[in-house]
Amino acid sequence: MGGISSQGATARGRQVVARGLRRVSLWLLILIVVGAVGVGCARVAENRKARLLESAVEGYRQALRWGDYDAALGFVSPEARADVDLAPLANVRVVRYDVARPLVMVATDRAEQVVHIGYVRLDRQRLETLTDRQEWRYDAARAAWWLHSALPGFARPPR
Numbered sequence: 001m002g003g004i005s006s007q008g009a010t011a012r013g014r015q016v017v018a019r020g021l022r023r024v025s026l027w028l029l030i031l032i033v034v035g036a037v038g039v040g041c042a043r044v045a046e047n048r049k050a051r052l053l054e055s056a057v058e059g060y061r062q063a064l065r066w067g068d069y070d071a072a073l074g075f076v077s078p079e080a081r082a083d084v085d086l087a088p089l090a091n092v093r094v095v096r097y098d099v100a101r102p103l104v105m106v107a108t109d110r111a112e113q114v115v116h117i118g119y120v121r122l123d124r125q126r127l128e129t130l131t132d133r134q135e136w137r138y139d140a141a142r143a144a145w146w147l148h149s150a151l152p153g154f155a156r157p158p159r
Helices: 006-065 069-073 087-091
Strands: 092-107 110-121 126-139 144-147
Touching: 006 069, 006 092, 006 110, 006 126, 006 144, 087 092, 092 126
Parallel strands: none
Antiparallel strands: 092 110, 110 126, 126 144
C-alpha cells in the first residue's frame, strides 16, 4: 500500500501545528503592539490636554494678578466675550488670588476650580473679596481650553 507511515503523519502534523502556533503568536504580538501604541498615543494626547489646561489656568491667573484684563478676556470662550465691557475694570486691582479648590477634571473635556480673589477698588481704597467658581471646557476643534464661567464679578458695585 502506498500509505503514509504513522511516524511521517505525526511529524507532518506537528509541523502544521507549529506553523499555526507561530502565525497565532505573530498575530497576538501584532495586536499587543498595536494596542500598546494606541494606548500610548491616547495617553500622550491626554497629557497634552492636561498641559494645555494648566497653561491656560496659569495664564489666566497671571493676567488677573497683573491687571491685564484684555489678556484675561482672551481666556474666556469666544462666544461669551462679545458683550464684555472692560472699562470698569480699570478701577480694580487684584491683590490676592488663592486657590480654594484645586483644578478638578469633572469630565474629559471639562474642569472646575474655585479661587478666592482679593481686590481693591482704586476709587475707594478698600479691600474686598469674592469667590470665583471657574468652569473650563476643552474645544477640540481649536485644541484650546476656554473659561465658560466668565470674568469674576468684581467690577459690579457692592450691594
